[in-house]
Amino acid sequence: MKFEQAERLSKLPTYVFALLDKLKEEERAKGKDLIDLTIGSPSHLPPKAAIEAHIKALNEPKSHKYSSFEGDPDFIAAVCHWCKQQYGISIHKDEVATLVGSKEGLAHFYMAYLNPGDTLLVPLPMYPSHFRGPALAGAEPIILPTVEKNGFLPELDIIDESIANKAKILSLSYPTNPTAATAPKEFFEKAVRFAKKHNLILIHDFAYAELYFEGKKPISCLSIPGAKDVCIEFHSLSKTFGMAGWRLGYAVGNKELVNSLKCIKTNLDYGPFAATVKAGTVALKTEKRYLDEMRLGYQMKRDIAVEGLNSLGWKLKKPMATFYLWIPVPAGFNAMTFVEHLLHKADVVLSPGIGFGDLGEGYVRMALVDSDEKISQAVERLKKAGIRYSG
Template structure:
């Protein structure tokens, strides 16, 4: 064991992501034009209105004092107004909203605020890596809920052992899903809330991709279900929907006691989000309510470029209804890591192996739609050549 490295730190993060970063650097050193479809970071800036709001705010002397850890009253009021507009959900800005430095900030700290070491928490497999990492930080025991293609990537709640359900403090889910790009129905959320009530269980829902849905799909908030605010909280982020990933601004809403607990923890860790960033967030939410111009159309076009292009090459992947990702079942004869590595070394295209998100991700890769259409067409062309050269023309 390294002298200045805790066992906790050694358990954080996926070795696959470290390997991918190393492979990518090796390929770049060879002079290869790398097309990075790995990390889901938006490649466009926020709107001019948002930029202008931040520009004006940074010139105001009062924004340079310490902000409050729960978020400015103005930003929380804007969040409440947006939730009412978008989901017809009424929120109390004073008690049911906490502002965060990105949803990862809140997701990383929530277990510390509401659980004790040795408690049990249910998280999805495959799932966003911070879900499991947050439990390591809190000393909590994870129960990984398998999400499989045959069940539409929804958890089969009946398969969870009853003892686990009774012991668990919360269940964390994410729809529309990263990495699975699937959407949950109202009937599923109703079943989930009923399940939570039965087992005295908190539901934590990550709704970061609600505004990235296609073909007329409109993902719902779990708080639209009657009684959900009694047993559920929901995370939302300004990063993906409003191209504000670098601004680090998000919020958690819902069950007041849970909101209060996270606020208390955060007040002991930091002083909140820079007020100029919160002003930009207000502008983004107001613009969305006034104009309703979602980023969804952009990502739908990109989705079609990749899905249709790979289909022409013989790799048939169902079109996802939401998110900035494609979750693709890989051709026979490969593991997720093998094909990701070979695609990168032979074509310069970065994709993420599915097992980076959990054991259930083996057999898949995740493709992030974070390049302009011309670059995506080039990536598809390179991958098609890779498939032809290896005699892999159809998916599993």
């Protein structure tokens, strides 16, 4: 039998991370004890009270029913309160869509607004959902290159008018996975003006909203006056509360955009498991101390890794947000050959930058999501294997 996949699937380029999984599997089959710093799955645990709320909800018969399309009112109220408290943004209960993680929400939002042949503006390097999601909808991402010299911010001023006018969406995500870049208020102001001028939907993926260091708190795009006219912002409980496996997130912002997302979702799922939503509601009420400790934990890992790698010749700056390091590869390698070299010579696995778009070539991403000891050990393994950076 020959099954013919839909074009939307067969035209997708190979997922680099699936390839990497195969390589890891082969090494593990040989008995290798790998230090795997590829996937951005947080190492901190959810708040205890959230776990307890989940267990309690599991024993309540109503948790096992289909969830309501409108979402759990307690969760929605907690989201509105959280958004006000953390980001100073006023969100009405009708401006919230509950998501099975923000990745799901992003992919479905792109489906809700993009037709085959449509275009959207996407800075690269970027989290793959922002170019693979549109590709699944048959749309064509127009790449806005970002480089370190410009703080990994796209230059909106130089985009051709006709390209901007034709595009339907501008996608942003600060702090950024994989580059760990952050964006100042002025950039968001410019982005909102740009979106209004060119009649663009402005997506802001705010998955790393709480993962910042040294008091440098990232801002919500919705905190820019007038942003709600054009913007939908995606938030995630995965990174904030160490709940990546639970699958819970939400989108807030322009009501019409939120409603389109809800509409497409009513045809595809019933939302997250009710017990998970109850736990998420409790997580959103967690004391400030939990988040402070979480940030300090990743700051320590960041310092160990940056200082360790810099002792091997790199000249990395300490990122002010996310738990990623965006690391240039030594001369003579490309992203994938360096990943393979690290895997075979040092038993350390990092992500090739090309997984985040072509402009990630020449870089690898280290996710600081293991213990401090393992991160030190990873650097030691590089040292022992004679791996250094010499430009």
